[in-house]
Amino acid sequence: MFDKVLVANRGEIALRIVRACTELGVASVAVYSDADAGAPHVRAADEAVNIGPAPSSDSYLVGDKIIAAAIDTGAQAIHPGYGFLAEREWFARAVQDAGLVFIGPSPEAIAAMGSKTAARALATRSSVPVVPGTDGALASADEASKAAEEFGYPVLLKAAAGGGGKGMRVVRESGELEAAFGAAAREAKAAFGDDAIYLEKYIARPRHVEIQILADSHGNVLSLGERECSLQRRHQKMVEEAPSVAVSPELRRAMGETAVRVARAAGYENAGTCEFLLAGDGQFYFLEMNTRLQVEHPVTELVTDIDIVQWQIRIAAGERLPFSQEQIDPRGWAIECRITSEDPANGFLPSTGVIQYLRVPSGPGVRWDGGIEAGSEIGLHYDPMLAKLIVWGEDRAQAVARMHRALLELTIDGVETSRDFHLRLMEDAEFQSGDFDIQWLERRLDSLVAVSPPPEGLRAAALAAALLAEEDRVGRLPSLSPASANDQWKRAARRDALRE
Ligand code: MV4
Numbered sequence: 001m002f003d004k005v006l007v008a009n010r011g012e013i014a015l016r017i018v019r020a021c022t023e024l025g026v027a028s029v030a031v032y033s034d035a036d037a038g039a040p041h042v043r044a045a046d047e048a049v050n051i052g053p054a055p056s057s058d059s060y061l062v063g064d065k066i067i068a069a070a071i072d073t074g075a076q077a078i079h080p081g082y083g084f085l086a087e088r089e090w091f092a093r094a095v096q097d098a099g100l101v102f103i104g105p106s107p108e109a110i111a112a113m114g115s116k117t118a119a120r121a122l123a124t125r126s127s128v129p130v131v132p133g134t135d136g137a138l139a140s141a142d143e144a145s146k147a148a149e150e151f152g153y154p155v156l157l158k159a160a161a162g163g164g165g166k167g168m169r170v171v172r173e174s175g176e177l178e179a180a181f182g183a184a185a186r187e188a189k190a191a192f193g194d195d196a197i198y199l200e201k202y203i204a205r206p207r208h209v210e211i212q213i214l215a216d217s218h219g220n221v222l223s224l225g226e227r228e229c230s231l232q233r234r235h236q237k238m239v240e241e242a243p244s245v246a247v248s249p250e251l252r253r254a255m256g257e258t259a260v261r262v263a264r265a266a267g268y269e270n271a272g273t274c275e276f277l278l279a280g281d282g283q284f285y286f287l288e289m290n291t292r293l294q295v296e297h298p299v300t301e302l303v304t305d306i307d308i309v310q311w312q313i314r315i316a317a318g319e320r321l322p323f324s325q326e327q328i329d330p331r332g333w334a335i336e337c338r339i340t341s342e343d344p345a346n347g348f349l350p351s352t353g354v355i356q357y358l359r360v361p362s363g364p365g366v367r368w369d370g371g372i373e374a375g376s377e378i379g380l381h382y383d384p385m386l387a388k389l390i391v392w393g394e395d396r397a398q399a400v401a402r403m404h405r406a407l408l409e410l411t412i413d414g415v416e417t418s419r420d421f422h423l424r425l426m427e428d429a430e431f432q433s434g435d436f437d438i439q440w441l442e443r444r445l446d447s448l449v450a451v452s453p454p455p456e457g458l459r460a461a462a463l464a465a466a467l468l469a470e471e472d473r474v475g476r477l478p479s480l481s482p483a484s485a486n487d488q489w490k491r492a493a494r495r496d497a498l499r500e
Helices: 011-024 040-044 063-073 089-097 107-114 116-125 141-151 174-192 249-265 297-304 308-316 396-409 419-427 429-433 440-449 456-474 482-499
Strands: 004-007 027-032 047-050 077-079 155-159 169-171 197-201 207-215 221-233 236-242 270-278 284-290 333-340 357-359 366-370 385-393 411-413
Touching: 004 011, 004 063, 011 027, 011 040, 011 308, 011 366, 011 385, 027 040, 027 063, 047 063, 063 077, 063 089, 077 308, 089 107, 107 116, 107 284, 116 197, 116 249, 116 284, 141 155, 141 174, 141 197, 155 174, 169 174, 174 197, 207 249, 207 308, 221 249, 221 297, 221 440, 236 297, 236 419, 249 270, 249 284, 270 308, 297 308, 297 333, 297 366, 297 385, 333 396, 333 419, 385 396, 396 419, 396 429, 419 429, 419 440
Parallel strands: 004 027, 004 077, 027 047
Antiparallel strands: 155 169, 155 197, 207 221, 207 270, 221 236, 236 333, 270 284, 333 385, 357 411, 366 385
């Protein structure tokens, strides 16, 4: 095992990795930008190194500074977390070339999965189902048009270098294709510096289900089961769960075996995730493989009782996975809410400020993976995710009830957060039924961010104030039925929320 590991990240994931190191008896080194001096992840680590100014392009994205910090402090390995340098082939190679261990897959595996067309080809060679589509990139809008006729409309144009929905265009009929092809290529060029576009048949209203795998350096590759990630807004996941209501034990086995096949074909090592679309008819299609630890890994940890981050470190140190596939049997239900500093009542506009007060939920089955504390300054330099609230229950209904209770316990003063949005989502009957797909959340958004009435007392006071103001204005108390008063109050409250 390593003596010392450098954590090349910030916020909640840096803390998560430091915790894993500490439990393994491994010393940890944090890195931090000027904006993060004194941040929780810095104090949690055994040592910390400043790597530059607040903008991540001058700090968390500068591989040379991070590698130099590892060498200077005598760390033997670097854990990249997610985002920043986690999926940069050049960084994984530079770490190796510096004589250090990159806690993640090889640069070759990162490169193989970085190209979505290469990943598709690799899957096809391994008899893994992919959405019907082109084998490689399209040379022109004309070629795209021919392919679209072959596979049939609607089709989806995707960036070969892509991921995360950038450079993606749904095309419903031939007349729209040429413009959509140009737009997708321009967007791909701007986002990835590569305008290569390929095409797939568009799958209507699927679920987004992914399989977590662990692969050691001794040829053992295991599936830790699925996560249900359909609840997204603009390609940002908001809530994840494990397992998925749509996955039977048979489907879990089939998808797990498929993910393991992809990982083996890529010579994959360490933790990784295969993303699938799951269609309404039960067909599943491999989309891409994420070659990193994912934000939502805790839901898998809670249902499998396997510490994925500890195993990432142990695998990188050459240890063997001690369990067999048969021993991995998800138990109970886990749900994660991503608590962000965004204002749901205001189009999820990022909110900034200082955390004035923080009450963290606790009690049975509750886990808080956070990166903030009272006094933390929330700016615009980094991702708005403040923390993840994760719960476990015996079944889905208990997990939902527990998440609702935990969200009630959560108080964050000083910035707007997604907390109330998550509360309303837990109260939503359709969410509770589990019957949703990748478009459901956006269809439902308006009703989930609508202003809910305050407690009775406050509402009565607000009504009394409104009536007295009206009396002042017109010289008599207006006649108002309770129902219409309630409607008028809601309209006024909604106006207020929109104005803020
Ligand atoms: C698709 C798809 C439907 N049909 N491919 C989104 C990002 C990238 N990981 C792949 N994604 C999708 N690929 C085919 N052939 C649906 C998605 C998708 C999605 C699309 C629109 C809006 C939200 C979405 C959320 C998840 C997946």
